[in-house]
Amino acid sequence: MSIVRRLFQREPDPATIPVTHEGIVYEVAVRRMAQARRFTLRVRTASRDAVLTMPQRARFADARDFAERHGGWIAARLSRIPETLDFVPGAVVPLRGVGHAVVHRADRRGTVWVENGEIHVAGDAAFAARRVQDFLKREAKKDLELATRHHAAALGVKVTRITMRDQASRWGSCSSTGAINYSWRLILAPPFVLDYLAAHEVAHLREMNHSARFWRIVRDLCPGLEPAKAWLRVNGAQLHRYGTK
Structure with a gap:
């Protein structure tokens, strides 16, 4: 790979963004999508986590800022997910x-x-x-x-x-x-x-x-x-x- 190509190649995004709210760290999954026009956050019930979707050409630093500004929202939504219940005797x-x-x-x-x-x-x-x-x-x-x-x-x-x-x-x-x-x-x-x-x-x-x-x-x-x-x-x-x- 040439030096010029290495200079302009974007480093891969981290898989998650750590967001701290009231002393608790939430790992927010990140994904880029060509169809995305803005930053969006959603909570996944099954995996009990949050995911941030970002436009293909957006800066990762802006995505991090967006996630950190919504730390309270992430914490509130995750707290509403009920605890898991396995199919053990007595359940x-x-x-x-x-x-x-x-x-x-x-x-x-x-x-x-x-x-x-x-x-x-x-x-x-x-x-x-x-x-x-x-x-x-x-x-x-x-x-x-x-x-x-x-x-x-x-x-x-x-x-x-x-x-x-x-x-x-x-x-x-x-x-x-x-x-x-x-x-x-x-x-x-x-x-x-x-x-x-x-x-x-x-x-x-x-x-x-x-x-x-x-x-x-x-x-x-x-x-x-x-x-x-x-x-x-x-x-x-x-x-x-x-x-x-």
Whole structure:
């Protein structure tokens, strides 16, 4: 590399900006985006951190100043994120929107089942949380496959693949090839919320946008979409407090 090129090459940005507020240091993740026109801050519930998005050509020093000026905002938003709750024996899990206590059954072997409004988990207690989470993922896949196939048949479209993920920023996504991804955490929400998300993603197989036509299709598939959207606005972030990433 020539000396001239080295002189004009920009040093890579640090991955985070340390912001101190009332004696506590918050590490703010930084990312440059070509589409960004200004500095923005948001808090990520799943990872319990803050991220600053900056324009591609902005100075990193200005980004640091922006983050430091908003230290109080960052601290306040992060303090509102509820503590995480693992699926250990004694925890209460909202399976399909209804609280179920996790009960360890040392007398049984290697399975998880629902009984009398409780989630029973057999085997070694050390593996109980992981077994319950795996069980919830299987239940999510079963319910979402059923709802997705139902809406796809009603709309006359083809779904090629249904996958469970743990997406922090969205509840579902759909590709033009008919592959649909969902957050397995939807099994923690009431069934009408899960049904709405399935209708939402299936509707994208007709309209890969959020136009008025798209929302008409969603409403035809799921007339009760407004209560579901309202439930997610109020309670959606809480679903990320459960289990492990």
